[in-house]
Amino acid sequence: MEVRFAVKSMYDEAMFYHQLVASMPKKQEVEKPRFLLPPLGYQELVLLPVMLFVFYSVFRDLPWPERAVQSAAAAFLAWGILKLNRKRQKQAKEKKAEETDEKAQLKAQARALLSNSLLDGDRCSLEFYDEGFQFENSGITTWYEYEGVAWLKETPKYVLIFWNRSMSLPVEKAGIHRGNAVQFPAFLEKRCGKRIERVRVEE
Amino acid sequence: MEQLKEQDARFIVHHEVTEDKLLHLEKGVRIIGFQSRGRRVVTALCLLSVFTFILAYVSDSVLRIVSAAIGLVSLLLAVCCLYSFFREWHYAKKEIKRQFANLAGREKACWEYRFYDQCYEVVGLHELSHVKYSYIGRVLNLSGMLVLVEKGNVVRYFMQKDLTKGDGEGLRQFLEKKCKRPVETVRV
Numbered sequence: 001m002e003v004r005f006a007v008k009s010m011y012d013e014a015m016f017y018h019q020l021v022a023s024m025p026k027k028q029e030v031e032k033p034r035f036l037l038p039p040l041g042y043q044e045l046v047l048l049p050v051m052l053f054v055f056y057s058v059f060r061d062l063p064w065p066e067r068a069v070q071s072a073a074a075a076f077l078a079w080g081i082l083k084l085n086r087k088r089q090k091q092a093k094e095k096k097a098e099e100t101d102e103k104a105q106l107k108a109q110a111r112a113l114l115s116n117s118l119l120d121g122d123r124c125s126l127e128f129y130d131e132g133f134q135f136e137n138s139g140i141t142t143w144y145e146y147e148g149v150a151w152l153k154e155t156p157k158y159v160l161i162f163w164n165r166s167m168s169l170p171v172e173k174a175g176i177h178r179g180n181a182v183q184f185p186a187f188l189e190k191r192c193g194k195r196i197e198r199v200r201v202e203e
Numbered sequence: 204m205e206q207l208k209e210q211d212a213r214f215i216v217h218h219e220v221t222e223d224k225l226l227h228l229e230k231g232v233r234i235i236g237f238q239s240r241g242r243r244v245v246t247a248l249c250l251l252s253v254f255t256f257i258l259a260y261v262s263d264s265v266l267r268i269v270s271a272a273i274g275l276v277s278l279l280l281a282v283c284c285l286y287s288f289f290r291e292w293h294y295a296k297k298e299i300k301r302q303f304a305n306l307a308g309r310e311k312a313c314w315e316y317r318f319y320d321q322c323y324e325v326v327g328l329h330e331l332s333h334v335k336y337s338y339i340g341r342v343l344n345l346s347g348m349l350v351l352v353e354k355g356n357v358v359r360y361f362m363q364k365d366l367t368k369g370d371g372e373g374l375r376q377f378l379e380k381k382c383k384r385p386v387e388t389v390r391v
Contacts, residue, residue, distance in 0.1 A: 140334045
């Protein structure tokens with residue numbers, strides 16, 4: 001049997017972190033309501049009258065009914081733009097905080113898994129043949145057939161072969177020392193009969 | 204990679220994954236987790252509440268009220284810890300049953316474990332492993348279920364009655380000798 005691809009990796013925090021991120025179920029997008037009345041807070045109660053007064057003062061040359069209508073329209077428009085901008089900034093800030101918090105939790109989980117695995121710093125290797133692939137480290141040698149692969153995922157650093165829900169084999173892209181690394185994902189897709197799902201990982 | 208000769212195996216286990224085995228394993232893992240951490244916390248809280256209730260009984264005025272309050276809070280926290288433990292166990296059981304209901308009609312997952320002098324072999328549907336005994340981190344006996352915890356967070360489990368060659372006691376002694384560590388017994 002000819003080795004088509006050979007990979008060497010090391011167990012480290014990044015390996016477990018990428019596996020954790022790739023194992024997470026997809027976040028379901030929350031359906032935003034199409035139309036929602038803006039809530040009235042203390043900012044609205046203060047800002048709106050101030051803007052109304054400012055525009056009323058600016059349009060002093062107009063007759064008073066027209067002046068009232070135009071200043072009201074301008075004030076509402078200006079207030080609306082400011083509010084939208086503030087809302088976007090707030091949402092971006094909240095999303096960033098949530099992602100940072102989630103990332104920190106996953107990194108902590110990865111560190112714990114690495115520590116419990118007793119494999120920190122150990123090396124492992126994978127060899128891919130046409131019929132299957134072999135995994136080896138200091139204590140175990142396993143032969144896998146492509147038919148048993150459940151699904152495939154790819155992160156910026158690893159291609160992850162999921163054997164079942166709770167076990168995945170990470171293939172470090174930088175560790176491919178035999179075969180063309182660029183052709184590896186396509187080879188795997190063809191052998192396993194599965195499409196590789198790309199997963200975004202923030203380091 | 205070639206399979207080793209079956210006749211050379213000292214012990215052979217034919218293991219089929221069933222709902223009962225998963226529930227048994229889950230219960231055992233939770234008991235171990237509780238024994239290692241939760242039990243200390245609950246015991247400490249119970250002792251604190253007993254001590255503060257006694258203090259409340261023997262003292263008077265402000266100290267009595269404060270001690271009684273601390274005792275009550277400690278007791279409530281201990282009850283909360285126990286409630287949380289049983290609730291998580293209930294949800295885990297429900298999840299296992301749900302997963303098995305989804306798999307109904309499909310072929311059951313099964314493995315064969317063959318124990319040789321130099322290593323043990325794991326034969327699955329699309330996989331074959333040779334594992335050195337030094338790769339095992341822990342060996343547990345959960346009331347008739349043997350659990351091998353390998354490095355890399357891999358857990359292999361089977362019931363002693365699944366043995367098709369050899370006996371459970373002999374396997375336990377064999378594993379103690381090969382892994383150079385005692386088998387931890389946990390009552391489930």
